[in-house]
Amino acid sequence: MLAAMPEPASDLTEEQIDQPGAGLTPTLVVERFLELLRSGDVDGAVEILAVDVEYKNVGLPTVRGRERTRRLFRATLGRPGAGFEVYLHTISADGSSVLTERTDVMKFGRLRIQFWVCGRFDVNDGQIVLWRDYFDQMNFWVATARGLLGTIFPAVQAKPPSTV
Numbered sequence: 001m002l003a004a005m006p007e008p009a010s011d012l013t014e015e016q017i018d019q020p021g022a023g024l025t026p027t028l029v030v031e032r033f034l035e036l037l038r039s040g041d042v043d044g045a046v047e048i049l050a051v052d053v054e055y056k057n058v059g060l061p062t063v064r065g066r067e068r069t070r071r072l073f074r075a076t077l078g079r080p081g082a083g084f085e086v087y088l089h090t091i092s093a094d095g096s097s098v099l100t101e102r103t104d105v106m107k108f109g110r111l112r113i114q115f116w117v118c119g120r121f122d123v124n125d126g127q128i129v130l131w132r133d134y135f136d137q138m139n140f141w142v143a144t145a146r147g148l149l150g151t152i153f154p155a156v157q158a159k160p161p162s163t164v
Contacts, residue, residue: 026123027091030098033121033128034086042078046070050127058134076106083107085114087161096123103161110151114158115143 024032029048036045046066049055055063055072063069077084085105092099098121105114115135122130143158150157 024126025093026096026098026121027093029123029126029128030091030100030121031088034088034100034102037073037077037084038086040077040083042070042073046073048126048128049131050124050129053128054130054132056130056132058132059137079108081107081109085160089161097121098123105158105160111147112150112157113140113143113147114160115140 033045033048036042036048046069049066049069051066052064053066053069055069063072076082083105084107087103087105088100089103090099090101100117100119100121102117102119103114104117105112107113116139118134120130120132120134121128146156146158
């Protein structure tokens, strides 16, 4: 089932919202993390990451540590006009490991880059200790070209995945 994440994919209590990751299942921790990124709350999202988190986009350099990840997010998602959308297609867990299939959208002003991603999140004590994303580089570069063309010809821009 495809779920756009304009709201958290699962019901969260006010207490759970105030204490990122506390008392949540690994799946809910990941859903909360993605929702915070989607809503533009970089600092809130980063607080769900362990101090020594390993963030890996396969094929790109690994980012180690919460503060380095925070700086990366601020340099990208924290820029004026930047944004992030996530469309969760599937999420499943085996113990503390959570797997996602999703469509991510990175927005920079009128530029919209939409591409599919598979991710693995390892969660320990309510914090993400490993975040590893896999995506097809060619798909990403085609999405980037389409996004650039879409800044001139808006009809060319990728549309959000259907939620039906």
